[in-house]
Amino acid sequence: MNQVLLDAQSVLRNRLFGKETKCRQDIEKFQQDLKDLITRSVEYGESNSLLVIGSKGSGKTTLLKTTVDLLQKKLSKTLIIVRLNGYMQTDDRIALAEITRQLHLENTLGDKVFGSFSETLQFLLEALRGGSSHSSQPILFILEEFDLFTQHKNQTLLYNLFDLAMAGLTPLVVVGLTCRLDVIELMEKRVKSRFSHRQLYICNQWTAENYLQAFSNMLLLDAGFCKTAKHKSFLERWNANVVELSNNASVQDILKRQFSISKEMPSLQCLLVQPICKLNVNHQFITAADIADSARNVFSDPKANILHGVSVLELCLIIAMNHLTNIYAGESFNFHMVYNEFLKFTQKKLHILQKHNKPVVLKAFEHLMELELIKPKESTLSLASKLLKEYQPTILLLEEQQLKEAVYRYPGCPTELQQWLESSTV
Structure with a gap:
């Protein structure tokens, strides 16, 4: 057993981690468009470009993967696939090196290795152009996070890939995947002129x-x-x-x-x-x-989890900040305002806290800043740099509901703190 x-x-793990991906029924209807595009490139030597646009997790990668897997079993020629990702190939030099590696063109013409950007680009373009549309092996370029490639200097990589696809000297399909609806506007004019303007919009209709x-x-x-x-x-x-x-x-x-x-x-x-x-x-x-x-x-709320690790003193300060946020309708506060709220509470409930002097409380305030539970108000950042820490306008980065859930789950939280949080004023 x-x-x-x-x-x-x-x-089950293969299903979870994408090794046996099945196309969702609501996006299967888009498969035919992709099949036709890639099949024409393989069977008839056509070159083309396409953008698949949809929100994150809408099924863009799954759609492309299932379509290619299905076609690989039926196509008469082997389809070479080059996969790039805008998060990994952060500039054209890295992208070209990865293309060269995936096409197994690192060391050709003897022992020569192409090191510079211009040499690699020139060699890669000549290698792709070598042959006719009928004799060359078809290549599918998949560019995930396509919008990030538009941020590369001069968009050289996109320009040359689209230029090759438009020239039709070798069977080439460029498919970009992106969640940016305005991605066409991100392209330079010369890049846009070489793009086929085929776009496939994916939306989750579950x-x-x-x-x-x-x-x-x-x-x-x-x-x-x-x-x-x-x-x-x-x-x-x-x-x-x-x-x-x-x-x-x-x-x-x-x-x-x-x-x-x-x-x-x-x-x-x-x-x-x-x-x-x-x-x-x-x-x-x-x-x-x-x-x-x-x-x-x-x-689980990451911020609430962070709150479970703060000290009782720091939790008191956050509750004081929450009161100030409610009193002043979301306006900013500074350390002195928080300290005064804290003093009002400790004067009533001193038995649940050790007596802390002002520098210790300030240190706790600064620690909350480091944890990014509070931050200086953006509109006053230039002014805040000239002010002492105690007077810098600050805002709380926690919702009241987040704070309540964290306080009630806080290990050994004093009942007085829970009551203080529930009260509208100290």
């Missing part, structure tokens, strides 16, 4: 029911898992557990809350990582409690 469980975990169904589909094992009788027996019990889990009211509430925050597949995958990784011989099936534990981690 141990091996059967490991096999099940392997299948409903809450689709999201619940995706949860089940992500966990259900199919018939291909059945290698032995033990596998078949486990599959039946596992799938029955998944159906029961999907119909559980608490799980559905969690999924609906997750859907209201983010409709995208990555958020659902993130929710399932912990339950799947926790499976073992003594815990072979996912329970509603596992989903609830994972949801608590996924939904």
